[in-house]
Amino acid sequence: MKRLVLARRETPTRGGQPLAFLVGLVFALVVGAILLWITGDPVLDVYERMWDRSLGSQNTWSDTFNRAVPLALAGLAVSIAATMGLWNIGAEGQIMFGAIAATFVGRLLPDAPGLILIVAMLLAAAFGGALWSFGPAVARSEIGVSEIITTLMLTEVASRLIVYLEQGPWKDPDGFGFPGVTPRPDQAELGTLWERTHIGVLIALAVIIGFAWYLRRSVWGYELRIAGSSEKAAAYAGISVRRKVLGVLLVSGAVAGFAGGIELLTTTTGKLTVQISNGYGFAGIIVAALALMRPSGVAAVALAFGALQVGGQAIQTNPGVSPAVATILQGLVLFGAIGAAVFSTYRLRLVDRQVAES
Amino acid sequence: MILGVTFTEAGVIGLLVATVQFGTLLYLAALGETISEKAGVLNLGVEGMMATGAAMGFIVGVETGSPWLGLLGGAVAGAIVSLIHAAAAVGLGADQVVSGLALTFLGLGFADFIGDGYTDDERRARFADVEIPGLDDIPWVGEVVFRHSPVTYLAVIIGVAAWFVLNRTAVGLGLRAVGETASTADAAGHSVVRLRFAAVVTGGALAGASGAYLTTYLVGSWSQNLTAGRGWIAVALVIFGAWRVGRVAIGALLFGLTLALKSRLTLFDIEISGQFVDMLPFLLTIAVLVVISFRARNRPSPAPAAIGIAYRREER
Numbered sequence: 286m287k288r289l290v291l292a293r294r295e296t297p298t299r300g301g302q303p304l305a306f307l308v309g310l311v312f313a314l315v316v317g318a319i320l321l322w323i324t325g326d327p328v329l330d331v332y333e334r335m336w337d338r339s340l341g342s343q344n345t346w347s348d349t350f351n352r353a354v355p356l357a358l359a360g361l362a363v364s365i366a367a368t369m370g371l372w373n374i375g376a377e378g379q380i381m382f383g384a385i386a387a388t389f390v391g392r393l394l395p396d397a398p399g400l401i402l403i404v405a406m407l408l409a410a411a412f413g414g415a416l417w418s419f420g421p422a423v424a425r426s427e428i429g430v431s432e433i434i435t436t437l438m439l440t441e442v443a444s445r446l447i448v449y450l451e452q453g454p455w456k457d458p459d460g461f462g463f464p465g466v467t468p469r470p471d472q473a474e475l476g477t478l479w480e481r482t483h484i485g486v487l488i489a490l491a492v493i494i495g496f497a498w499y500l501r502r503s504v505w506g507y508e509l510r511i512a513g514s515s516e517k518a519a520a521y522a523g524i525s526v527r528r529k530v531l532g533v534l535l536v537s538g539a540v541a542g543f544a545g546g547i548e549l550l551t552t553t554t555g556k557l558t559v560q561i562s563n564g565y566g567f568a569g570i571i572v573a574a575l576a577l578m579r580p581s582g583v584a585a586v587a588l589a590f591g592a593l594q595v596g597g598q599a600i601q602t603n604p605g606v607s608p609a610v611a612t613i614l615q616g617l618v619l620f621g622a623i624g625a626a627v628f629s630t631y632r633l634r635l636v637d638r639q640v641a642e643s
Numbered sequence: 644m645i646l647g648v649t650f651t652e653a654g655v656i657g658l659l660v661a662t663v664q665f666g667t668l669l670y671l672a673a674l675g676e677t678i679s680e681k682a683g684v685l686n687l688g689v690e691g692m693m694a695t696g697a698a699m700g701f702i703v704g705v706e707t708g709s710p711w712l713g714l715l716g717g718a719v720a721g722a723i724v725s726l727i728h729a730a731a732a733v734g735l736g737a738d739q740v741v742s743g744l745a746l747t748f749l750g751l752g753f754a755d756f757i758g759d760g761y762t763d764d765e766r767r768a769r770f771a772d773v774e775i776p777g778l779d780d781i782p783w784v785g786e787v788v789f790r791h792s793p794v795t796y797l798a799v800i801i802g803v804a805a806w807f808v809l810n811r812t813a814v815g816l817g818l819r820a821v822g823e824t825a826s827t828a829d830a831a832g833h834s835v836v837r838l839r840f841a842a843v844v845t846g847g848a849l850a851g852a853s854g855a856y857l858t859t860y861l862v863g864s865w866s867q868n869l870t871a872g873r874g875w876i877a878v879a880l881v882i883f884g885a886w887r888v889g890r891v892a893i894g895a896l897l898f899g900l901t902l903a904l905k906s907r908l909t910l911f912d913i914e915i916s917g918q919f920v921d922m923l924p925f926l927l928t929i930a931v932l933v934v935i936s937f938r939a940r941n942r943p944s945p946a947p948a949a950i951g952i953a954y955r956r957e958e959r
Contacts, residue, residue, distance in 0.1 A: 291955075320756065324756075372740055374687075374740065374744075420929075424929075424932070424933055424936070428933065428936040428937055429936050429939070430932050430933055430935075430936045431932065433685075433740060433951075434878075434879070434882060434928070434929075434932060435929050435932060437687075437875065437878070438875075438879060438925040438926070438928055438929050439925070439929075441872060441875055441876075441922070441925045442922045442925050442926065444872075445918040445919070445921045445922045446918065446922075448918050449916045449918035449919065452916065452918070453916060567744055567747070567748070568748075570740070570741060570744050571741065571744060571745055571748070574738065574741040607755060607756045607759040608755075609751075609752045609753070609754075609755030609756040609759065610752070610756060611752070612748055612749075612751060612752030612755065613748075613749055613752035613753055613756060614752075615745075615748050615752075616691075616745045616746065616747075616748035616749030616750075616752060617749065619741065619742075619745040619748075620727060620731055620742070620745060620749070623731045623735060623737040623742065624731070624735065627735045627736075
């Protein structure tokens with residue numbers, strides 16, 4: 286009697302993760318094609334349209350780049366926390382609170398010159414994100430409360446806070462009685478680089494490269510990795526794990542909040558809404574996981590997810606085709622990659638049942 | 644009027660009836676998550692499983708004309724979707740947080756996908772309220788407790804059954820052992836993979852049934868984003884109830900009260916934004932977590948110890 290077991294490879298396959306990601310992407314597209322085929326939709330037409338609208342021309346590349354910005358920043362936020370083995374599941378809420386803080390500054394300084402206002406709003410957004418992760422950070426570092434649940438809970442709180450601001454204190458007096466926050470001042474808008482690609486793309490790239498370099502080269506980054514791999518070793522080396530936990534979660538929140546600021550400064554309506562975070566915080570977790578929590582990989586995966594999301598939106602204009610396919614594809618990429626990644630560290634072996642049981 | 648709040652008898656009874664209705668919704672999903680977490684598997688895909696159950700529940704319900712088949716269809720759909728999480732997190736040892744979140748994407752997307760043609764469907768397959776003879780005439784109590792959809796009574800029965808299985812049977816003991824220290828449970832002869840798969844799929848079925856309860860009773864129709872974050876409340880509820888079947892039930896009623904109260908604020912002249920009422924379950928859960936952690940210095944945490952930890956026999 287023989288059975289299949291997973292056996293660990295002596296060394297993981299080189300380049301396994303990029304390959305696993307590609308396998309995940311192909312897996313998702315194949316399953317998506319089957320779903321479309323079942324509902325009788327023209328599979329190739331839908332995929333061609335997705336491609337055209339996301340990567341088909343310079344113009345659409347702009348949309349993909351813009352979409353990749355919040356995904357990459359959220360992914361970076363998650364991966365920063367992950368260097369210490371922490372889970373910032375609440376990037377979504379920190380994005381929202383970052384946008385709230387930026388809106389607050391916009392309301393405070395409605396007549397400030399554009400550049401000053403933009404810088405002030407972005408700093409406020411980062412500060413706001415850090416503020417929103419402050420509670421979970423302190424609770425985790427001081428009394429060991431799991432940051433997974435607290436950050437997640439605060440996301441739900443942040444979304445309700447925005448609705449409250451829309452209906453009450455920040456309601457637009459020129460909004461014809463409909464709920465909605467007063468738009469940001471007109472001069473507070475990030476300009477474009479080419480076509481519709483906004484400057485946020487450059488800023489995000491700089492932030493990612495900066496963090497990738499800093500985490501790799503600085504003492505702080507080094508100590509984080511030590512504390513993340515072994516608390517005992519860190520304590521022996523005189524590193525305060527508690528302060529590291531606090532710091533890393535605050536920085537993670539700040540990066541996510543910063544993404545909220547950029548979103549606010551680039552939305553066409555200029556308004557703070559619940560939709561400002563648009564699931565980027567949650568998608569960022571998947572992006573970070575696919576990138577194995579490496580900042581450089583985060584940028585690449587975010588770009589692919591950006592294309593997937595932008596292309597997915599285009600399906601909506603295809604009559605009769607459910608735009609939900611794009612959401613399904615995003616989940617499937619991860620599961621496909623999980624399945625594939627197993628084979629970069631494990632291989633299937635056929636063994637005798639007795640051996641497997643012993 | 645007390646403290647500027649206007650109470651009427653009809654108003655309060657209506658509030659309590661709605662509390663039980665919302666409580667049923669939350670309890671089914673939270674009970675499922677409790678079972679899954681008891682076995683050591685965190686499943687953050689509740690929202691997705693619930694949505695899939697809601698869509699499938701509506702479709703099966705209106706196509707067959709039977710709310711019972713709708714409820715069953717929702718449960719089966721939830722169970723099938725949860726298999727993906729089980730395969731990834733239990734079978735392949737993938738990170739439970741990431742896999743669960745991906746399941747949320749997948750489930751929400753799948754729900755919208757299959758429900759696409761049913762959004763404006765006028766057909767209904769709704770449970771009728773069942774009055775428990777003899778008991779429904781009791782003033783106040785009868786109306787609040789003994790006039791509900793069959794799903795509410797079913798939820799009570801499932802809750803008692805779950806308590807019994809978890810605490811009084813060998814399977815339940817194995818399941819809890821697997822959630823505490825998987826390697827010890829394995830050495831004692833319990834199949835970690837099998838028990839965890841079973842727990843995750845049971846959780847998926849209950850989350851799916853909870854979603855189907857939305858479309859076969861509470862709301863009665865299907866639309867996008869119908870679950871509206873209730874799946875996350877269920878995740879919170881498990882912690883609030885300290886992973887105990889009975890306490891989760893009490894928590895479900897309390898959180899159900901906040902959901903019921905939100906739409907009745909003007910009725911009671913309560914001058915507070917409904918958004919703040921909506922925040923309560925999440926803030927209360929954070930508070931409970933903090934209290935648990937404070938106490939954990941003197942007594943063991945109620946959380947299953949192996950939660951979030953994948954188990955591979957060769958690496959123990």
